[in-house]
Amino acid sequence: MGGFDFDVIQRSLPYLFYEGMAFTLQLTLIATLGGVALGTVLALMRLSGQGALAGFANAYTTLFRSLPLVLVIFWCYFLLPYIGAWLTGADRPIKVGAFNSTVITFTLFEAAFFAEIMRAGIQSIPRGQAAAGYALGLTYSQVMGRIVLPQAFRNMLPVLLTQTIVLFQDTSLVYVISLTDFLGAASKIAQRDGRLVEMYVFAALVYFVISFALSQLVRTLQARFAVKR
Amino acid sequence: MPMIEIKDVSKAYGAFQVLRHCTTSVDKGEVVVVCGPSGSGKSTLIKTVNGLEPFQTGNIIVDGVSLADKATDLPKLRARVGMVFQNFELFPHLSIVDNLCLAQQKVLGRDRPAAEAKAHALLARVGLPEQADKFPGQLSGGQQQRVAIARALAMDPIAMLFDEPTSALDPEMVSEVLDVMVALAKEGMTMMVVTHEMGFARKVADRVIFMDKGEIVEDAKKADFFGNTRNPRAQAFLSKILQH
Numbered sequence: 420m421g422g423f424d425f426d427v428i429q430r431s432l433p434y435l436f437y438e439g440m441a442f443t444l445q446l447t448l449i450a451t452l453g454g455v456a457l458g459t460v461l462a463l464m465r466l467s468g469q470g471a472l473a474g475f476a477n478a479y480t481t482l483f484r485s486l487p488l489v490l491v492i493f494w495c496y497f498l499l500p501y502i503g504a505w506l507t508g509a510d511r512p513i514k515v516g517a518f519n520s521t522v523i524t525f526t527l528f529e530a531a532f533f534a535e536i537m538r539a540g541i542q543s544i545p546r547g548q549a550a551a552g553y554a555l556g557l558t559y560s561q562v563m564g565r566i567v568l569p570q571a572f573r574n575m576l577p578v579l580l581t582q583t584i585v586l587f588q589d590t591s592l593v594y595v596i597s598l599t600d601f602l603g604a605a606s607k608i609a610q611r612d613g614r615l616v617e618m619y620v621f622a623a624l625v626y627f628v629i630s631f632a633l634s635q636l637v638r639t640l641q642a643r644f645a646v647k648r
Numbered sequence: 649m650p651m652i653e654i655k656d657v658s659k660a661y662g663a664f665q666v667l668r669h670c671t672t673s674v675d676k677g678e679v680v681v682v683c684g685p686s687g688s689g690k691s692t693l694i695k696t697v698n699g700l701e702p703f704q705t706g707n708i709i710v711d712g713v714s715l716a717d718k719a720t721d722l723p724k725l726r727a728r729v730g731m732v733f734q735n736f737e738l739f740p741h742l743s744i745v746d747n748l749c750l751a752q753q754k755v756l757g758r759d760r761p762a763a764e765a766k767a768h769a770l771l772a773r774v775g776l777p778e779q780a781d782k783f784p785g786q787l788s789g790g791q792q793q794r795v796a797i798a799r800a801l802a803m804d805p806i807a808m809l810f811d812e813p814t815s816a817l818d819p820e821m822v823s824e825v826l827d828v829m830v831a832l833a834k835e836g837m838t839m840m841v842v843t844h845e846m847g848f849a850r851k852v853a854d855r856v857i858f859m860d861k862g863e864i865v866e867d868a869k870k871a872d873f874f875g876n877t878r879n880p881r882a883q884a885f886l887s888k889i890l891q892h
Contacts, residue, residue: 550733551731555799556728
């Protein structure tokens with residue numbers, strides 16, 4: 420094929436995957452786990468019926484869902500050192516670093532979306548389930564931890580994974596603070612070797628294959644984990 | 649001293665009065681059937697007894713423990729009062745044996761072998777010894793409700809509350825659940841049962857309470873209730889449900 424040079428891909432595979440993809444997957448995994456955990460807490464706060472807690476959770480999700488992710492990435496990158504200094508009482512901005520800043524940003528941001536998913540999941544469980552738990556003498560945290568949340572997670576697993584796929588793609592936005600994720604790595608090689616078409620086609624293909632595989636997994640899990648009533 | 653004492657209990661959702669000055673009691677070993685038209689507050693009343701429904705005025709005392717007292721440890725009280733729901737409310741993500749073991753282990757602190765032994769014994773007692781490893785979704789409604797009764801009994805309750813336990817069942821499954829309840833009543837369990845099954849009331853009830861519009865309008869010995877209730881609303885209700 421005349422002008423195409425696919426060798427460049429093979430030559431740069433170690434860099435693309437060990438540097439770029441490793442970062443992408445690491446960020447996706449941490450932000451998913453952190454986001455689901457924080458999102459679940461936010462969802463429980465929102466549904467707690469306690470005015471202040473519910474109000475905070477509501478404000479939090481509304482705020483983050485109304486801001487573009489790129490803006491939040493910038494914002495946290497520049498402001499976290501100052502917020503950190505204020506929290507710890509240090510007299511100069513603390514060193515957060517681009518990676519930590521990104522992990523914090525994505526976790527906080529995704530939590531808002533996972534919170535809404537978990538809220539829907541919790542509300543999908545009939546109220547009688549919680550009542551039955553309380554009637555047996557279980558406490559609030561036992562009812563949530565043993566009865567409501569396990570069912571909510573199962574019901575919401577497909578939606579949670581779909582959100583994770585979106586997150587996986589969104590991690591490419593870290594280029595704005597000069598971190599090298601998979602797309603960033605491909606982009607660097609493309610510019611250096613002047614092989615834009617080859618590298619971007621390859622990058623697209625890799626994103627597609629991984630996202631497609633994950634969404635197939637979603638379907639399989641959906642069938643397997645659905646709670647039968 | 650009565651096991652359950654309900655004293656002048658009232659409850660309102662906004663302007664809607666669900667319970668009006670309800671007063672009654674259930675002695676140890678007594679079986680009390682609560683009936684009345686839908687919306688009469690009978691389910692709400694029975695749910696106030698273990699604190700699932702809060703009430704605004706009056707008091708309920710269960711085995712000496714006051715529910716109006718804010719300091720009362722509700723989970724501890726509920727662990728001692730069994731409850732069976734209209735829609736069974738088995739936990740669908742847990743196997744039958746896990747449904748029976750969860751609260752035994754988490755609330756009573758029994759170890760797994762003891763909890764399992766208790767679970768198997770109770771499943772045998774409600775006629776389902778082979779179902780321990782199945783999931784609720786694999787059982788019929790009647791079987792699920794019997795498991796729900798076993799789950800409540802696993803806590804060694806001092807009293808059992810039944811909230812329309814047969815209303816969600818197909819007709820052919822009603823009797824298998826009632827048989828278990830009759831056996832329980834005959835063993836001397838203290839029971840408060842919201843039901844329209846007047847055959848059950850005739851067979852094992854000591855007293856029948858009739859509610860209408862949030863009020864206890866009749867609270868009589870079984871023989872008096874079925875024989876010669878003076879209350880016109882109770883008479884009308886009885887004639888309707890006993891017609892067929």
